[in-house]
Amino acid sequence: xxAAQRHPTAASPLPLCVFRLFCILAAMVAGLPSGAVVxxxxxxxxxxxxxxxxxxxxxxxxxxxxxxxxxxxMAVGGGAVLYVNGYNVTADVPIPVSGxxxxxxxxxxxxxxxxxxxxxxxxxxxxxxxAVWCAPEARLSLVFSGxxxxxxxxxxxxxxxxxxxxxxxxxCGSRISPDxxxxxxxxxxxxxxxxxxxxxxxxxxxxEIAPILERGKIMEVVPLRSAVRVGHxxxxxxxxxxxxxxxxxxGRGFRGRIRVTLRGMRRGDxxxxxGMGYVCSGESDEQAIMRFTEYVGDSVIVSGGPDLTPxxxxxxxxxxxxxxxxSSWMY
Numbered sequence: 496x497x498a499a500q501r502h503p504t505a506a507s508p509l510p511l512c513v514f515r516l517f518c519i520l521a522a523m524v525a526g527l528p529s530g531a532v533v534x535x536x537x538x539x540x541x542x543x544x545x546x547x548x549x550x551x552x553x554x555x556x557x558x559x560x561x562x563x564x565x566x567x568x569m570a571v572g573g574g575a576v577l578y579v580n581g582y583n584v585t586a587d588v589p590i591p592v593s594g595x596x597x598x599x600x601x602x603x604x605x606x607x608x609x610x611x612x613x614x615x616x617x618x619x620x621x622x623x624x625x626a627v628w629c630a631p632e633a634r635l636s637l638v639f640s641g642x643x644x645x646x647x648x649x650x651x652x653x654x655x656x657x658x659x660x661x662x663x664x665x666x667c668g669s670r671i672s673p674d675x676x677x678x679x680x681x682x683x684x685x686x687x688x689x690x691x692x693x694x695x696x697x698x699x700x701x702x703e704i705a706p707i708l709e710r711g712k713i714m715e716v717v718p719l720r721s722a723v724r725v726g727h728x729x730x731x732x733x734x735x736x737x738x739x740x741x742x743x744x745x746g747r748g749f750r751g752r753i754r755v756t757l758r759g760m761r762r763g764d765x766x767x768x769x770g771m772g773y774v775c776s777g778e779s780d781e782q783a784i785m786r787f788t789e790y791v792g793d794s795v796i797v798s799g800g801p802d803l804t805p806x807x808x809x810x811x812x813x814x815x816x817x818x819x820x821x822s823s824w825m826y
Contacts, residue, residue, distance in 0.1 A: 539701035550633035553626040565641030570609035572632030579617040663698035681776035726817035745813040756809040
């Protein structure tokens with residue numbers, strides 16, 4: 496039996512749901528901000544932190560409708576790690592070290608670096624938390640913009656948020672000394688930033704500061720080729736043991752980060768790991784890792800009190816970083 500054939504008619508209307516989708520997409524194209532941000536935008540800083548301290552900035556955004564597209568453009572005076580809803584946007588592989596933004600500004604206030612990230616895939620339908628970890632020049636200027644669908648999916652509206660005094664900030668117990676050595680306090684939890692849950696009592700309102708660059712000056716924009724990712728990770732082998740001093744060979748020279756897994760340390764114990772000062776949290780299998788400084792060499796020395804033994808150091812990893820073309824920054 497021959498199947499009945501459907502013949503198109505001249506009066507077949509476009510289904511309502513398809514029409515609504517078409518309208519939303521058209522609004523997205525028309526409504527999303529185009530081109531780069533006109534800098535400078537409002538700059539913020541911690542109201543009382545010392546210049547060497549690493550700072551977390553954070554703000555929660557909520558509004559009517561469902562966010563369907565978004566981007567973040569930010570400028571900093573140093574290095575930065577960007578989180579959206581607990582996800583490390585500046586990372587490419589799921590280990591903490593990968594998300595450090597390089598290069599940081601090396602010319603003081605004369606040079607500031609900026610970059611743009613598409614954050615659509617990290618956004619939630621209701622509330623979104625944006626956080627930035629800054630060091631060593633803990634000053635931030637950021638624009639969070641995009642599009643949300645409102646009124647039951649019948650309307651698409653653009654939104655724009657900028658850094659101001661409503662942002663929250665706090666020190667994280669870590670700093671970079673004038674000679675470039677990083678000091679990390681493992682007792683300060685970083686879980687808040689990763690899970691996007693905030694204990695507001697620990698945070699202060701940020702302070703708005705004068706623009707770092709005068710209006711009209713050109714801001715250096717980070718080129719795509721300056722994105723950094725993990726090239727390879729090498730396990731280092733213990734080669735020498737002395738009282739409170741352990742030497743590990745990396746097998747080959749590298750430039751990047753050191754990551755050490757510790758066990759059985761007491762809370763407050765002080766270690767020197769390849770020049771990085773680390774205050775132990777006392778938690779089981781805690782990790783000490785460089786984030787805003789780099790190590791160059793072919794061996795790593797871990798030193799501490801006389802009770803430090805190889806049993807306290809579960810692993811020492813040499814994490815090499817490499818520059819590459821990161822197309823995800825502006826896709």
